[in-house]
Each structure stands twice: as structure tokens, then as C-alpha cells.
Amino acid sequence: MPYHAPVEQIRFILNSVVSFPEVSGTEKFTEASPDMVDAILTEAGRMTSEVLAPLNEAGDQHPARLENGVLRSSPGFNKGFQAIAEGGWIGLSADPEYGGAGLPQAINMSVADMMAGACLALQLNPLLTQGQIEALEHHASDELKALYLPKLISGEWNGTMNLTEPQAGSDVGALKSKAEPNGDGTYSITGQKIFITWGDSDVTENTCHAVLARLPDGVQGTKGISLFMVPKYLPDENGNPGEANSLKTVSLEHKMGIHGSPTCVMSYEGAKGWLIGKEHGGMAAMFTMMNAARLGVGVQGVGVAEAALQKATEYAAEREQFGPIIRHADVRRMLATSRAEVFAARAICLACATALDMADATGDADWAARAALLTPIAKTHGTDVGCRVADTAVQVHGGMGYIEETGASQYLRDVRITPIYEGTxxxxxxxxxxxxxxxxxxxxxxxxxxxxxxxxxxxxxxxxxxxxxxxxxxxxxxxxxxxxxxxxxxxxxxxxxxxxxxxxxxxxxxxxxxxxxxxxxxxxxxxxxxxxxxxxxxxxxxxxxxxxxxxxxxxxxxxxxx
CATH class of the missing domain: 1.20.120 (Four Helix Bundle (Hemerythrin (Met), subunit A))
Structure with missing residues (x-):
């Protein structure tokens, strides 16, 4: 069964379950009219179902690979990413001053849900880029914004998040990466980072790394960390990719899932970087990026759960064992409870996005507090439901679910990373x-x-x-x-x-x-x-x-x- 984007359910949740009508009623988001939202959701549903979903299995069967230091993406990913970029989906909620559409996060997360259900490995690319866009909008200098935001929003360049090191995972303050001032406003970044999602790419012209490192006068722990923009290719005088920076992709991680997403070990060897935000203020800037990604990861769990459940339901309707197994009470229990779980998790994520939009549009502290409260719930519950439903979908398939050819196991292998992402x-x-x-x-x-x-x-x-x-x-x-x-x-x-x-x-x-x-x-x-x-x-x-x-x-x- 091909993936079918859940446009109708998302539309119903936005209109009748969460507070999105309040969002479209604000002055900031007045353009998010019912007609416009319907058009966006319909087109996103078409793109994800027809263009992205067919790439999912190819990404699993033909992983991204590193050949003589050159990243080769999975078959069809270049075309899929081009559809995402040309459709304007990356900059859906970005600042219109730099080419974004300025639409509510609730709409952006609705589209992300469909993208993740269609092909999680590819959707990870724009997710990280969107997080970097938000960090730059809130913390970068005007010069960095003018140079990087239009390229990231258009999809010409992609963005990454570089936190983790071999000895510094959740304990970010233990990082060893160093930043030395060059005396001209730039810095030399040296260190190694691991688990860098889409840390290299051949679907964009340039990969822009947001890298945490410590300046010489930075104290130990998180309070001494700064954030730097370190591009793969240094922009020339016209803002185009120029000479290669002093960084390289050392290797790709061998993972249980999301094989189409290149998860890189990155080495920075005196690479040139530019400060994002204030010296020693890196964690504040990075948390802006991480908070955006946390909700996005919760939505990823929901999206994969949707796709896994669709596949299991179709299989149950077709599989004959004393009649179609969809008529058996236990199978029906698994499908019905999974469907109820997916609906609830999707509504929680969209309620969180709606609270973010209301806080943004009104400046109301109560809405901001609600968004803050809902963010860890949306991330955790969305990804837990993703794993639970994908696991149940394998069970519905019975022994065939454990056979790779059916495709049921891919959803479980892919979604299992999401409870670990962006803070376990x-x-x-x-x-x-x-x-x-x-x-x-x-x-x-x-x-x-x-x-x-x-x-x-x-x-x-x-x-x-x-x-x-x-x-x-x-x-x-x-x-x-x-x-x-x-x-x-x-x-x-x-x-x-x-x-x-x-x-x-x-x-x-x-x-x-x-x-x-x-x-x-x-x-x-x-x-x-x-x-x-x-x-x-x-x-x-x-x-x-x-x-x-x-x-x-x-x-x-x-x-x-x-």
C-alpha cells in the first residue's frame, strides 16, 4: 500500500481540536486563511505521497555512502530534495525578509508530519536546516543573516547541528572542540563531532555547520561554550560557494535505520568560522535550534507511526487466516488502539505548535508557558507512540513483519532513533x-x-x-x-x-x-x-x-x- 498523506485528519485537528483558528485570527498570521491552509495541506499531501514516499524504500536499501571522501546520497534523493526546495517547504515559517513565507509553525509541523511519514531519512535534511534558520533569525548578526538565511531558506544550502563529541553527549559541557580568534572577526575551529545528521550532502551546493566550541577564555562547562557558523565551502565575494574549508567528513555511521540519512563523523582542522550570537552564549543560541527540533522530532514519530499503521491496516485487510485478519478481535484491538494513539499524539504536537504561534503573535506569557510545557511532552510522547505503533505494525504482519521484503520493519528501525534525538x-x-x-x-x-x-x-x-x-x-x-x-x-x-x-x-x-x-x-x-x-x-x-x-x-x- 502506498503512503497516503493524512491531509483530512490534520485539517480536522487544526480546525476543530486545537486552537488554530485563534492563530489565523491574529494580525501576524492573518494570511493563514482557511483557503490558503487548505491549499498548502493539499499540495503538501500530493508532494509527499507522490514524490517523497516512493523514495523511502530506496533510501533503506541503498544507503548514503562515502566514496573517496565524496558523499553519494540514496537514489532519487536529489530529485526529492529538489521538490522540497522548489516548493518553498523549507522556509514555510521563516522570515519573509529573507525569502520565507512567514506562516505559522502549526502549518509547518503539519507538512513535516507528512514529509516524515513519506520518507524520514530525507525529511531530516530540511528539519535540521529549519532549526538552523531559527537560530540565525534569533541570534546571528545582520551580516550572517543576509548571507546565509536566503540560501538556507531556498534550499540551495543545508544546515546542521554539531553538538556531540565522543566524550560529550548529553553532557555537552564536556566538549573539547576549540575556537581560536583569527584577529579579523573570524575564528579557527578545531575538533571532532559525531552523529551529525546530513553532515555532508550532494543534494545542496553547500553544507553549513552550526558548531559548538570553546574560546580560549571560555570557562569549563556549558557557560564557556560559543556557537559558530562553519560552512563546508567558504562563501566568495558574491556569496557563492568558494574554496573548501578545512573540514572533512571522516566516516558515516552504520545505523539500524534511516540509512538514507548520512550521519557523519566530522573533523574540523582549523576551519574558518563566524560567531553566532555572543561569545560564551552558544548554548542559548543552540537551544533555540534544539527547541525547534524537539517539536519537529515529536512530529517525526507521529509521521512514521501513521505510515506504519497504514501499511499494517492494508495488510490486515488483505491477509486471509480464517478470513481476513482485520476481522479478528486481537488484530482489531491493535489497529484501533494504534489509530487512537496516533490521533492523540498528532493533536498534542499541533497544540504545541499552535501555542508557539500564539505566543509569537501576541507576546502573551501564558501562551509561551504553555508552549514550553507542551514541548517535552510532544517530543517524548510523539516518539514513544511512533515506536509503539511501528512495533505493533510489525506484530500485525505476523512473521511477514520480520521479513525485510514486506517493508514493515523499516518503519520500526527508522523511528527508533527519535526517542534519542535532541535530548533523550x-x-x-x-x-x-x-x-x-x-x-x-x-x-x-x-x-x-x-x-x-x-x-x-x-x-x-x-x-x-x-x-x-x-x-x-x-x-x-x-x-x-x-x-x-x-x-x-x-x-x-x-x-x-x-x-x-x-x-x-x-x-x-x-x-x-x-x-x-x-x-x-x-x-x-x-x-x-x-x-x-x-x-x-x-x-x-x-x-x-x-x-x-x-x-x-x-x-x-x-x-x-x-
């Missing part, structure tokens, strides 16, 4: 219960109040499900009050459980809204979600209350260490 899901959960609760839980409680109000408002129409949703939200509210009183180690021990519980309550909330705005299909999916998935919150909240003591009491020997 455990780190996202720790951010939720730590930094995002520095307000004493105010933003979380405000959102839970809305959910309980929604449940009360529908109590006469759908009493059983409304009561279940209200009860789950109330229990989560009480747990949030207890959470902010815990010490940090106890919070961290239950962080993933708390995030999961919050995501499920959000999922129930959005399913309830969909049921009220939609038809019978939406009502039945809401019933599946609220009756079968939402009750798992009780176990999550019990784990949250367990704290850290029992984990610390387990000896290393009991964990299996000699």
Missing part, C-alpha cells in the same frame, strides 16, 4: 518535572483546569467518558501538587511516568473535543482511547509516588554487574 526522552521528562515546574506547576494546572472544564461541559452528552476524563485530570492535578513538593531525585525517578500520564490526559482531552466536533468515527475512536488507554494513568501515577529510594536501594550486583 528521559531528559525531556526530567525537563518537564524540573525546569517546567519552576513556576510551582502554574502552567500545568492551568491546562488541567481547561481539560476538567471541557469534561464538565460534555458531561450530559457523553457522561461516562466525560467522568473518566475529569477523574484522570483531577488525579493528575493532585499528583502535580505533590510533584512540586518532592525533592528533585524523587521527581526524576518518576519523570517518565508523570510525562506519560500527562500525555494520556491530553490525548483524552483532544479525543473528547474531536468526538464533540466530528462524526461517528471520531466518537468511536474517543471511546477506544478513553476506555482502553486513559486508565493506564493509574499505574503511571503510582510509579511517580514511588520516588527514588527503591531504585537507589538496588545494588549494582543485583543489576548484573560483577
Amino acid at each position: 526522552n528521559g531528559i525531556q521528562a526530567m525537563d518537564l518535572v524540573g525546569r517546567k515546574m519552576m513556576d510551582g506547576g502554574t502552567a500545568a494546572q492551568a491546562l488541567l483546569d481547561e481539560i476538567m472544564d471541557n469534561a464538565r461541559g460534555n458531561s450530559k452528552i457523553c457522561p461516562e467518558r466525560a467522568e473518566a476524563l475529569w477523574s484522570a485530570a483531577q488525579n493528575l492535578s493532585e499528583a502535580t501538587t505533590k510533584l512540586v513538593e518532592m525533592d528533585m531525585d524523587d521527581r526524576f525517578a518518576g519523570a517518565m511516568a508523570y510525562l506519560s500520564a500527562f500525555a494520556r490526559v491530553l490525548g483524552g482531552h483532544f479525543h473528547m473535543k474531536a468526538a464533540m466536533a466530528g462524526g461517528e468515527d471520531e466518537q468511536l475512536l474517543a471511546r477506544i482511547y478513553i476506555d482502553r488507554i486513559l486508565p493506564r494513568n493509574a499505574a503511571d501515577l503510582a510509579e511517580l509516588e514511588a520516588g527514588v529510594a527503591d531504585l537507589n536501594a538496588v545494588s549494582d550486583a543485583a543489576l548484573g554487574l560483577a
Whole structure:
């Protein structure tokens, strides 16, 4: 079954489930009219289904490769990327001053969802470029913006994010890369970076690396780190790629999935770079890029889940074992719960994007707080659902799911990286219960109040499900009050459980809204979600209350260490 972009569901979520009509009603985004959004989603659906999706298997079977130091992309990727660039999809939310369309992030993330479902390995290229565009818009000098933004937005050049080193993964402050001033406003960058997504490319003219490094007077830890623009080819006087910079792609990582995406080991050997933002302010600039990418990665999980589920559903309808297996209760359970999970995760991601847009358009601190709260939830839950649904899709296929020729396993192999990207899901959960609760839980409680109000408002129409949703939200509210009183180690021990519980309550909330705005299909999916998935919150909240003591009491020997 070929991938079919879920245009109708995305349109329904935007119009009836999240607050996008409020976004299009603001002065900043007044051009995002219903007609324009419909046209964008329709064209994106056509492009992703017809142009990108056919490249997915080719990227898996014929990985990117490095030949004598030259990157060779998977068959058809050049044509696919050209369609992305020429369609203006990279700059959908970028500043119009530099060639972007200036449209809401909710629309950008809707398109990213479809791109990721069609071909995740290729979609990673524009995702990283979009993150770099945002970092430059917020932190770069006018000169850097004028030179790089038009090229990145047009797709002539692509952007990367260079954080990780062999000894410095999540502990970014342990990096060893150095930056030496050249005395002319440029810097010489020396060091090695690993896991650099699309760190080299033959689908663009130039690859622009955002590299974290430490200046000679930079203190140890993250406070001494600066961010630099280090292009593969140095721009000439006309802004075109000129002589090669002193950097090279050492090797490509051999990965379990996303084979079409070249994940590079990069070596910088006195490469020329330009400072992005302030000296020693690299983490602030990089976090702008990472926060944009975190939501994008959550959307990737949703997109791949959609594609995997489509394939499993088609297979179940065709596979005969005592009749079509789609009629068997257990298979139907897997398909129905997966469909309900995908809808909920997609709605959470688009609600997060909508909050970002409202904060951007209005400057309202409450919208900004909501976007900050939802970002780790969207990233973590979106990618967890991606893995869960892709795994279930293999199970629906039975033994054939484990055979590479069916293509079911590719989705599971591809999506498995997403819970690791941009800060592991455990780190996202720790951010939720730590930094995002520095307000004493105010933003979380405000959102839970809305959910309980929604449940009360529908109590006469759908009493059983409304009561279940209200009860789950109330229990989560009480747990949030207890959470902010815990010490940090106890919070961290239950962080993933708390995030999961919050995501499920959000999922129930959005399913309830969909049921009220939609038809019978939406009502039945809401019933599946609220009756079968939402009750798992009780176990999550019990784990949250367990704290850290029992984990610390387990000896290393009991964990299996000699």
C-alpha cells in the first residue's frame, strides 16, 4: 500500500481540536486563511505521497555512502530534495525578509508530519536546516543573516547541528572542540563531532555547520561554550560557494535505520568560522535550534507511526487466516488502539505548535508557558507512540513483519532513533518535572483546569467518558501538587511516568473535543482511547509516588554487574 498523506485528519485537528483558528485570527498570521491552509495541506499531501514516499524504500536499501571522501546520497534523493526546495517547504515559517513565507509553525509541523511519514531519512535534511534558520533569525548578526538565511531558506544550502563529541553527549559541557580568534572577526575551529545528521550532502551546493566550541577564555562547562557558523565551502565575494574549508567528513555511521540519512563523523582542522550570537552564549543560541527540533522530532514519530499503521491496516485487510485478519478481535484491538494513539499524539504536537504561534503573535506569557510545557511532552510522547505503533505494525504482519521484503520493519528501525534525538526522552521528562515546574506547576494546572472544564461541559452528552476524563485530570492535578513538593531525585525517578500520564490526559482531552466536533468515527475512536488507554494513568501515577529510594536501594550486583 502506498503512503497516503493524512491531509483530512490534520485539517480536522487544526480546525476543530486545537486552537488554530485563534492563530489565523491574529494580525501576524492573518494570511493563514482557511483557503490558503487548505491549499498548502493539499499540495503538501500530493508532494509527499507522490514524490517523497516512493523514495523511502530506496533510501533503506541503498544507503548514503562515502566514496573517496565524496558523499553519494540514496537514489532519487536529489530529485526529492529538489521538490522540497522548489516548493518553498523549507522556509514555510521563516522570515519573509529573507525569502520565507512567514506562516505559522502549526502549518509547518503539519507538512513535516507528512514529509516524515513519506520518507524520514530525507525529511531530516530540511528539519535540521529549519532549526538552523531559527537560530540565525534569533541570534546571528545582520551580516550572517543576509548571507546565509536566503540560501538556507531556498534550499540551495543545508544546515546542521554539531553538538556531540565522543566524550560529550548529553553532557555537552564536556566538549573539547576549540575556537581560536583569527584577529579579523573570524575564528579557527578545531575538533571532532559525531552523529551529525546530513553532515555532508550532494543534494545542496553547500553544507553549513552550526558548531559548538570553546574560546580560549571560555570557562569549563556549558557557560564557556560559543556557537559558530562553519560552512563546508567558504562563501566568495558574491556569496557563492568558494574554496573548501578545512573540514572533512571522516566516516558515516552504520545505523539500524534511516540509512538514507548520512550521519557523519566530522573533523574540523582549523576551519574558518563566524560567531553566532555572543561569545560564551552558544548554548542559548543552540537551544533555540534544539527547541525547534524537539517539536519537529515529536512530529517525526507521529509521521512514521501513521505510515506504519497504514501499511499494517492494508495488510490486515488483505491477509486471509480464517478470513481476513482485520476481522479478528486481537488484530482489531491493535489497529484501533494504534489509530487512537496516533490521533492523540498528532493533536498534542499541533497544540504545541499552535501555542508557539500564539505566543509569537501576541507576546502573551501564558501562551509561551504553555508552549514550553507542551514541548517535552510532544517530543517524548510523539516518539514513544511512533515506536509503539511501528512495533505493533510489525506484530500485525505476523512473521511477514520480520521479513525485510514486506517493508514493515523499516518503519520500526527508522523511528527508533527519535526517542534519542535532541535530548533523550528521559531528559525531556526530567525537563518537564524540573525546569517546567519552576513556576510551582502554574502552567500545568492551568491546562488541567481547561481539560476538567471541557469534561464538565460534555458531561450530559457523553457522561461516562466525560467522568473518566475529569477523574484522570483531577488525579493528575493532585499528583502535580505533590510533584512540586518532592525533592528533585524523587521527581526524576518518576519523570517518565508523570510525562506519560500527562500525555494520556491530553490525548483524552483532544479525543473528547474531536468526538464533540466530528462524526461517528471520531466518537468511536474517543471511546477506544478513553476506555482502553486513559486508565493506564493509574499505574503511571503510582510509579511517580514511588520516588527514588527503591531504585537507589538496588545494588549494582543485583543489576548484573560483577
